[in-house]
Amino acid sequence: xxxxxxxxxxxxxxxxxxxxxxxxxxxxxxxxxxxxxxxxxxxxxxxxxxxxxxxxxxxxxxxxxxxxxxxxxxxxxxxxxxxxxxxxxxxxxxxxxxxxxxxxxxxxxxxxxxxxxxxxxxxxxxxxxxxxxxxxxxxxxxxxxxxxxxxxxxxxxxxxxxxxxxxxxxxxxxxxxxxxxxxxxxxxxxxxxxxxxxxxxxxxxxxxxxxxxxxxxxxxxxxxxxxxxxxxxxxxxxxxxxxxxxxxxxxxxxxxxxxxxxxxxxxxxxxxxxxxxxxxxxxxxxxxxxxxxxxxxxxxxxxxxxxxxxxxxxxxxxxxxxxxxxxxxxxxxxxxxxxxxxxxxxxxxxxxxxxxxxxxxxxxxxxxxxxxxxxxxxxxxxxxxxxxxxxxxxxxxxxxxxxxxxxxxxxxxxxxxxxxxxxxxxxxxxxxxxxxxxxxxxxxxxxxxxxxxxxxxxxxxxxxxxxxxxxxxxx
Amino acid sequence: xxxxxxxxxxxxxxxxxxxxxxxxxxxxxxxxxxxxxxxxxxxxxxxxxxxxxxxxxxxxxxxxxxxxxxxxxxxxxxxxxxxxxxxxxxxxxxxxxxxxxxxxxxxxxxxxxxxxxxxxxxxxxxxxxxxxxxxxxxxxxxxxxxxxxxxxxxxxxxxxxxxxxxxxxxxxxxxxxxxxxxxxxxxxxxxxxxxxxxxxxxxxxxxxxxxxxxxxxxxxxxxxxxxxxxxxxxxxxxxxxxxxxxxxxxxxxxxxxxxxxxxxxxxxxxxxxxxxxxxxxxxxxxxxxxxxxxxxxxxxxxxxxxxxxxxxxxxxxxxxxxxxxxxxxxxxxxxxxxxxxxxxxxxxxxxxxxxxxxxxxxxxxxxxxxxxxxxxxxxxxxxxxxxxxxxxxxxxxxxxxxxxxxxxxxxxxxxxxxxxxxxxxxxxxxxxxxxx
Numbered sequence: 001x002x003x004x005x006x007x008x009x010x011x012x013x014x015x016x017x018x019x020x021x022x023x024x025x026x027x028x029x030x031x032x033x034x035x036x037x038x039x040x041x042x043x044x045x046x047x048x049x050x051x052x053x054x055x056x057x058x059x060x061x062x063x064x065x066x067x068x069x070x071x072x073x074x075x076x077x078x079x080x081x082x083x084x085x086x087x088x089x090x091x092x093x094x095x096x097x098x099x100x101x102x103x104x105x106x107x108x109x110x111x112x113x114x115x116x117x118x119x120x121x122x123x124x125x126x127x128x129x130x131x132x133x134x135x136x137x138x139x140x141x142x143x144x145x146x147x148x149x150x151x152x153x154x155x156x157x158x159x160x161x162x163x164x165x166x167x168x169x170x171x172x173x174x175x176x177x178x179x180x181x182x183x184x185x186x187x188x189x190x191x192x193x194x195x196x197x198x199x200x201x202x203x204x205x206x207x208x209x210x211x212x213x214x215x216x217x218x219x220x221x222x223x224x225x226x227x228x229x230x231x232x233x234x235x236x237x238x239x240x241x242x243x244x245x246x247x248x249x250x251x252x253x254x255x256x257x258x259x260x261x262x263x264x265x266x267x268x269x270x271x272x273x274x275x276x277x278x279x280x281x282x283x284x285x286x287x288x289x290x291x292x293x294x295x296x297x298x299x300x301x302x303x304x305x306x307x308x309x310x311x312x313x314x315x316x317x318x319x320x321x322x323x324x325x326x327x328x329x330x331x332x333x334x335x336x337x338x339x340x341x342x343x344x345x346x347x348x349x350x351x352x353x354x355x356x357x358x359x360x361x362x363x364x365x366x367x368x369x370x371x372x373x374x375x376x377x378x379x380x381x382x383x384x385x386x387x388x389x390x391x392x393x394x395x396x397x398x399x400x401x402x403x404x405x406x407x408x409x410x411x412x413x414x415x416x417x418x419x420x421x422x423x424x425x426x427x428x429x430x431x432x433x434x435x436x437x438x439x440x441x442x443x444x445x446x447x448x449x450x451x452x453x454x455x456x457x458x459x460x461x462x463x464x465x466x467x468x469x470x471x472x473x474x475x
Numbered sequence: 476x477x478x479x480x481x482x483x484x485x486x487x488x489x490x491x492x493x494x495x496x497x498x499x500x501x502x503x504x505x506x507x508x509x510x511x512x513x514x515x516x517x518x519x520x521x522x523x524x525x526x527x528x529x530x531x532x533x534x535x536x537x538x539x540x541x542x543x544x545x546x547x548x549x550x551x552x553x554x555x556x557x558x559x560x561x562x563x564x565x566x567x568x569x570x571x572x573x574x575x576x577x578x579x580x581x582x583x584x585x586x587x588x589x590x591x592x593x594x595x596x597x598x599x600x601x602x603x604x605x606x607x608x609x610x611x612x613x614x615x616x617x618x619x620x621x622x623x624x625x626x627x628x629x630x631x632x633x634x635x636x637x638x639x640x641x642x643x644x645x646x647x648x649x650x651x652x653x654x655x656x657x658x659x660x661x662x663x664x665x666x667x668x669x670x671x672x673x674x675x676x677x678x679x680x681x682x683x684x685x686x687x688x689x690x691x692x693x694x695x696x697x698x699x700x701x702x703x704x705x706x707x708x709x710x711x712x713x714x715x716x717x718x719x720x721x722x723x724x725x726x727x728x729x730x731x732x733x734x735x736x737x738x739x740x741x742x743x744x745x746x747x748x749x750x751x752x753x754x755x756x757x758x759x760x761x762x763x764x765x766x767x768x769x770x771x772x773x774x775x776x777x778x779x780x781x782x783x784x785x786x787x788x789x790x791x792x793x794x795x796x797x798x799x800x801x802x803x804x805x806x807x808x809x810x811x812x813x814x815x816x817x818x819x820x821x822x823x824x825x826x827x828x829x830x831x832x833x834x835x836x837x838x839x840x841x842x843x844x845x846x847x848x849x850x851x852x853x854x855x856x857x858x859x860x861x862x863x864x865x866x867x868x869x870x871x872x873x874x875x876x877x878x879x880x881x882x883x884x885x886x887x888x889x890x891x892x893x894x895x896x897x898x899x900x901x902x903x904x905x906x907x908x909x910x911x
Contacts, residue, residue, distance in 0.1 A: 060762065062755050065754045086761065200509075200510035200511035205512055232479060251871075252872075269511075269512050270508075312507070388510055396788065451503065451523070452525070452528060453528075
């Protein structure tokens with residue numbers, strides 16, 4: 001292992017790393033690659049003084065792991081070998097686990113467009129071709145340094161009248177949420193069945209809990225069942241219970257969730273994930289207000305308030321014969337549609353403040369501000385997982401934040417990959433048609449979770465054409 | 476369509492196992508479910524599988540299957556040709572080769588069947604080396620199948636024959652196998668005796684690779700017996716032995732040693748160095764031909780460390796990474812361990828819905844016919860989960876099931892562990908009954 005320490009050529013007041021991290025104030029770089037010597041990174045030593053980087057070198061991954069564990073690094077420059085995809089994933093995993101937001105620059109012989117797109121999706125700072133060019137590296141370093149000029153903005157204070165129970169809180173003042181609050185207030189005092197619709201992570205269970213707390217059954221239990229999580233063959237016994245010996249494994253009588261919720265509220269989440277046979281049994285329970293345990297012949301009366309929720313289009317499910325229309329009308333006595341996070345405007349900031357406080361307390365941190373760049377990234381994100389995704393992002397950030405300000409470096413790689421500064425990989429800063437097409441295909445595939453059929457449908461091309469293009473672009 | 480639905484339409488036929496594997500490896504999470512309230516409970520059964528995508532991947536899988544069958548047929552033809560030229564040792568070697576091919580793709584019972592045929596042939600020969608080789612192979616596959624007593628019996632015969640033939644290398648292998656069989660049954664004194672014998676033999680032959688492997692096993696043994704200082708010393712020696720050898724050839728061994736080092740550091744209350752050791756182990760796994768099973772195993776240990784230190788979110792993320800790897804590389808046994816760990820994690824969080832992970836683990840054990848010991852471990856963890864979640868009857872049923880399986884395998888220490896849990900379950904029931 002060799003070490004080259006260089007002094008920066010100019011003041012590092014605006015340098016990337018806080019002064020405590022690097023003795024010289026430069027960007028601390030760990031270069032990794034080559035079994036027998038720095039090889040393609042040889043020239044890096046010569047450029048180090050001009051580029052103001054503190055450079056260390058590790059020959060292989062195990063040595064690099066030891067060095068990474070031993071101190072703070074701003075950047076890792078890793079030479080990828082033949083299994084570049086696997087190595088890239090390993091690096092992303094390893095750096096994600098390392099504290100301090102170390103960024104990765106991957107170096108590869110003739111990097112394919114597929115590799116570049118995957119790297120971008122994983123939040124890798126850049127993929128550079130070998131032999132390494134000084135200008136390319138300098139340009140990437142300039143982006144790193146510009147990220148250091150983040151301005152801290154104070155987080156909004158907590159709303160005075162959060163409707164909370166434990167970890168659950170309805171936070172937001174956007175017009176879309178005000179409509180939801182009004183509807184909730186109207187239905188809470190009744191025992192009407194409620195159907196809550198909304199994308200994943202919009203807070204359907206929080207709304208259900210709040211309705212329960214403010215309703216006539218508030219003294220009773222709130223029992224939530226996630227129909228999508230429970231294996232189909234167990235869902236019936238989970239909901240209705242079973243008698244001893246009803247099936248293999250039924251070692252004792254089990255009281256189902258309907259009975260557990262007697263006098264309270266039963267929340268059936270992801271109700272569209274239920275089989276038609278089970279839907280018929282739910283319909284009977286709603287209509288007759290009685291149930292039968294699996295393997296039992298006795299009808300048991302149940303008094304529960306039912307709240308159901310789904311992220312699916314129930315009308316579409318009815319049209320395709322996957323959901324019973326009669327059950328839909330029984331459930332949808334009152335329907336509440338929850339807005340997507342991106343449609344909630346400044347609620348985003350209120351939610352960030354709320355979660356930062358919540359997780360700050362949990363992890364013993366005092367998070368009081370948010371950097372302008374972090375806010376920009378959070379605002380630009382698409383939030384397919386809505387509030388749940390935001391909560392997850394802020395929790396992860398709260399774990400790694402050190403000085404009370406949540407910065408872009410604390411955000412997950414996926415978000416940082418959306419930084420507007422990510423350069424195109426062709427001359428002149430503009431993508432070629434093929435690059436743009438490859439990026440769009442990658443985006444759509446990501447959206448469909450890799451389902452080629454659905455992606456082809458969205459793109460409006462035949463699946464065979466899509467498969468060919470994926471092969472062509474190395475996706 | 477969900478994987479659990481697709482699996483219900485697939486009869487449990489041995490010939491269809493590759494299709495089962497394909498179903499598993501092409502399963503993808505639905506983005507809506509991933510971020511929905513069911514996301515934290517997502518298992519492979521709740522992932523989606525697209526028939527069209529299966530159809531497209533089928534060609535690739537059939538090619539692999541055809542190549543495998545071709546190689547098996549080839550080995551068999553080679554055995555026949557050897558027999559025709561009166562080369563019975565060659566025939567036995569070809570049959571053992573076929574068994575190794577089966578073992579390489581995780582078809583352990585089938586490998587056992589090939590070895591049995593090879594053994595029947597080898598036993599008739601004057602040259603005892605083919606018999607030793609075959610006995611070692613059977614011993615190895617028996618341990619992988621959780622048949623510890625049978626494995627030990629075969630290793631014992633191999634040792635006697637190897638010593639009679641003055642074959643030091645094979646005697647070392649047999650002693651190590653006997654040590655492994657004793658280790659799996661928690662017979663610590665026996666395991667130490669066998670490993671020490673193997674160590675002496677390897678030392679005399681200056682066989683650094685085997686020396687390193689035995690030091691590693693002695694380290695694990697000391698760790699299990701609670702002598703952490705001695706364990707650390709053995710692991711240091713193991714590492715030193717491997718460091719002098721070709722790095723690429725010993726990458727897996729080095730990864731295993733670092734994995735054990737991570738576990739040791741965790742036991743010593745040093746989570747930082749432990750995590751570092753696990754990460755370095757993962758880096759070593761990447762150096763050689765990638766071994767997904769080892770990768771998954773190390774990630775699980777890392778996740779368990781995070782779980783023990785209360786870093787639940789990170790533990791969950793690491794388990795999910797292991798899950799993704801186990802799914803794409805078709806590692807049902809790895810998935811069983813991951814779901815057991817995820818169920819345990821949810822149990823710690825007081826989340827009753829965590830039972831879905833145990834149910835998924837049991838379903839996988841049955842669908843992929845893994846070793847009985849895997850199922851026993853799931854039932855044990857499930858029983859503990861049900862104890863905490865206030866379902867004593869169900870807890871007792873799961874624990875009794877685990878005890879019966881462990882007992883059938885002759886793993887007394889595990890039987891005792893389950894008995895202890897059953898007694899505490901009984902005490903709780905009695906207390907509850909008395910209070911009522």
